[in-house]
Amino acid sequence: MAVLPEVVVTVLAMLLLLLDAVLPEHRKSGLTWLALLGFVVAGAFNLYQWGSPAQSAYGGMVGADNFTVFFNTLFLATAILVVLMAPAYLRERALPFGEFYSLLSFAVLGMMFTAASTDLISLFVSIELMVIAVYILAGLARREKRSNEASLKYFLLGAFASAILVYGMSWLYGITGQTNLAKIAGVLKATSLDNPLLLMTIALLAVGVGFKVALVPFHAWTPDAYEGAPTPATAFMSVGPKAAAFAALLRIFISAMGPAQPDYSLLFAILAVLTMTLANVVAIQQNNIKRMLAYSSIAHSGYILVGLAAAQPGAGSDQVAGIPALMFYLFVYTFMTLGAFAIVAYVQAGQVTGESFDDYRALGRRAPMTAIAMTLFMLSLTGVPPLAGFFGKAYLILAAVHSGMAWLAVAMAVNSAISAYYYLRVVVVMYMSDTTERVPLYRSPFIHSMLAVASLATFFVGVFADPFLRFAQGATLGF
Amino acid sequence: MPTNYIGIGLFILVGMGFTGATFAAAALIRPSNPNPIKLEPYECGVPGVGDARDRFHIRYYVLAMLYLVFDLEVVFLYPWAVQYDKLGLFGLMEMLVFVAILLIGYFYAWKKGALDWV
Amino acid sequence: MSVPLNYALALAAVLFVTGLAGVILRRNILIIFMSIELMLNATNLNLVAFSRYFGNVNGQIFVFFVLVVAAAEAAVGLAIIVSLVRHYKDSLNGDEFNLLKG
Numbered sequence: 236m237a238v239l240p241e242v243v244v245t246v247l248a249m250l251l252l253l254l255d256a257v258l259p260e261h262r263k264s265g266l267t268w269l270a271l272l273g274f275v276v277a278g279a280f281n282l283y284q285w286g287s288p289a290q291s292a293y294g295g296m297v298g299a300d301n302f303t304v305f306f307n308t309l310f311l312a313t314a315i316l317v318v319l320m321a322p323a324y325l326r327e328r329a330l331p332f333g334e335f336y337s338l339l340s341f342a343v344l345g346m347m348f349t350a351a352s353t354d355l356i357s358l359f360v361s362i363e364l365m366v367i368a369v370y371i372l373a374g375l376a377r378r379e380k381r382s383n384e385a386s387l388k389y390f391l392l393g394a395f396a397s398a399i400l401v402y403g404m405s406w407l408y409g410i411t412g413q414t415n416l417a418k419i420a421g422v423l424k425a426t427s428l429d430n431p432l433l434l435m436t437i438a439l440l441a442v443g444v445g446f447k448v449a450l451v452p453f454h455a456w457t458p459d460a461y462e463g464a465p466t467p468a469t470a471f472m473s474v475g476p477k478a479a480a481f482a483a484l485l486r487i488f489i490s491a492m493g494p495a496q497p498d499y500s501l502l503f504a505i506l507a508v509l510t511m512t513l514a515n516v517v518a519i520q521q522n523n524i525k526r527m528l529a530y531s532s533i534a535h536s537g538y539i540l541v542g543l544a545a546a547q548p549g550a551g552s553d554q555v556a557g558i559p560a561l562m563f564y565l566f567v568y569t570f571m572t573l574g575a576f577a578i579v580a581y582v583q584a585g586q587v588t589g590e591s592f593d594d595y596r597a598l599g600r601r602a603p604m605t606a607i608a609m610t611l612f613m614l615s616l617t618g619v620p621p622l623a624g625f626f627g628k629a630y631l632i633l634a635a636v637h638s639g640m641a642w643l644a645v646a647m648a649v650n651s652a653i654s655a656y657y658y659l660r661v662v663v664v665m666y667m668s669d670t671t672e673r674v675p676l677y678r679s680p681f682i683h684s685m686l687a688v689a690s691l692a693t694f695f696v697g698v699f700a701d702p703f704l705r706f707a708q709g710a711t712l713g714f
Numbered sequence: 715m716p717t718n719y720i721g722i723g724l725f726i727l728v729g730m731g732f733t734g735a736t737f738a739a740a741a742l743i744r745p746s747n748p749n750p751i752k753l754e755p756y757e758c759g760v761p762g763v764g765d766a767r768d769r770f771h772i773r774y775y776v777l778a779m780l781y782l783v784f785d786l787e788v789v790f791l792y793p794w795a796v797q798y799d800k801l802g803l804f805g806l807m808e809m810l811v812f813v814a815i816l817l818i819g820y821f822y823a824w825k826k827g828a829l830d831w832v
Numbered sequence: 833m834s835v836p837l838n839y840a841l842a843l844a845a846v847l848f849v850t851g852l853a854g855v856i857l858r859r860n861i862l863i864i865f866m867s868i869e870l871m872l873n874a875t876n877l878n879l880v881a882f883s884r885y886f887g888n889v890n891g892q893i894f895v896f897f898v899l900v901v902a903a904a905e906a907a908v909g910l911a912i913i914v915s916l917v918r919h920y921k922d923s924l925n926g927d928e929f930n931l932l933k934g
Binding site: 249255256 | 815818819821822825826
Binding site: 356367371374380387401402414 | 848865871879909
């Protein structure tokens with residue numbers, strides 16, 4: 236069964252939905268355990284498939300190979316960490332447990348199928364399954380104006396992006412006569428590439444996916460949606476759908492349009508520089524930590540995109556190739572970003588608003604372990620060695636240099652330096668300012684274990700980067 | 715080339731002509747006896763309230779959305795029905811799973827009270 | 833004798849650009865939403881035209897899925913709009929939803 240992990244998540248999502256409808260209110264916190272169990276079981280089935288020969292399912296619409304195992308690992312880890320961070324926040328704000336977990340499962344299912352899609356049709360349906368669930372997650376706090384507004388903005392721009400994306404897909408089908416990604420690549424290889432329609436198609440697809448991964452200038456929805464959504468949903472949005480959108484980007488631009496790589500490499504390089512520079516400059520001016528992290532997440536999309544710009548299809552698992560570097564960075568990014576958002580959720584759960592920098596005053600004294608974890612995440616996001624973020628950036632820079640785009644590498648290094656300013660500002664506030672406030676932090680074994688896992692991952696993936704890099708390289712052998 | 719459209723043109727003309735003729739004939743033949751009850755939109759039904767251009771209650775939206783989703787899922791039944799002979803038992807099972815998943819959604823909406831007219 | 837492919841593609845392009853302009857220029861969120869639906873339908877026209885041109889059914893299958901996804905999107909989108917309008921006292925002007933800004 237090639238799609239066993241996906242089947243498990245499907246059953247989980249529907250089971251959660253049914254139980255949410257029939258269980259009495261006070262028993263619903265048990266759904267946390269069910270969600271954890273489901274994701275862990277799916278993760279076990281998924282890892283079991285590592286290294287087995289590539290299979291396909293549903294009439295060639297979906298494939299299962301090391302690439303999907305890698306991304307499924309990423310998605311299921313994201314899901315588990317989000318489930319762990321959510322209960323404290325949800326309970327404090329009286330948000331519905333069952334719906335949160337169920338929508339989360341549906342979104343994860345969409346993400347898994349996005350990475351597994353080998354056909355334009357399944358790719359589109361999977362992306363939509365993911366984003367529609369996430370629109371609702373963003374608006375889950377429906378008595379809060381801000382959550383509603385976040386949901387609406389995310390929805391309108393997301394639907395707009397989907398429409399552009401699917402129009403681009405229709406042209407890709409029109410140029411090649413195929414919807415299967417591998418067959419599209421075959422047709423493109425055999426035909427002339429200086430076709431103006433092909434350039435238009437590349438532009439449409441890049442804009443469509445660019446919205447989903449929040450590239451400048453298609454990022455306008457991101458800060459608003461991230462700020463207004465409930466924090467666990469924000470954490471999920473900043474990691475899961477973004478990683479899945481990058482998987483879709485790889486599927487479209489490498490699996491299907493690999494032969495047209497010379498046409499789009501420069502486009503993505505320019506978008507990457509634009510994205511990281513603008514996001515970093517704006518992030519400096521933010522006083523709301525969720526908005527700051529939102530711009531940080533946009534900047535990281537820019538870094539990750541360097542991997543695609545530097546990709547050389549066919550180079551496969553080369554030590555300094557762009558695609559493994561991109562995937563390794565996604566892996567690293569997942570843990571440090573989820574960790575940072577979990578701390579925001581944690582500080583918020585203790586009844587303070589927890590969104591301004593002032594709420595982090597003297598956190599080093601009020602909650603020493605939490606402050607250490609936050610420091611770790613901030614340093615890793617900056618890219619300080621020997622943490623995971625450093626190696627992620629180093630591999631991307633190497634890949635850029637290796638593919639002859641030294642200016643891209645320089646831009647990335649300069650941007651990392653700029654970003655240090657706002658990341659370290661959090662650390663300074665936590666340790667070097669005082670407060671009279673004595674608000675106790677919320678205690679939940681779930682969120683503590685989540686923070687422990689995220690911190691350990693951020694630390695060890697940095698110190699022992701090699702096996703994880705080889706995991707990413709092994710996953711790209713198909714390309 | 716334009717000759718291909720002669721048929722369509724004729725069809726449109728005949729269609730419009732027929733409609734016009736029936737209305738004209740009906741206007742000539744039928745008895746005309748206007749009175750307030752006769753002029754109500756539903757002569758034998760519930761008396762109309764307000765104007766159709768009024769704002770609708772938000773409850774209609776919930777039902778409309780549910781209708782929309784379940785209505786369009788039926789689209790997938792057509793290709794299956796057309797190819798039923800070829801797909802056989804396997805196709806039937808797949809379709810039952812599909813319908814079962816839809817029923818879960820229906821059950822959820824029902825339990826959550828989306829179908830209640832409070 | 834059938835309609836040439838280019839005619840259908842041109843019509844789809846016009847519809848798509850109309851929808852695009854609607855999303856960018858209009859302020860009423862319901863009209864923005866309808867413009868997005870117009871863009872999706874332009875895509876459907878494109879797909880059906882190509883499907884006929886190539887003589888394979890992939891495009892038509894794609895249209896099925898685009899239709900259903902559009903319906904799901906509409907259901908969720910309208911729900912979000914209804915929920916929002918309850919909070920904002922009957923306004924549908926996109927410019928008034930400005931609680932979140934940097």
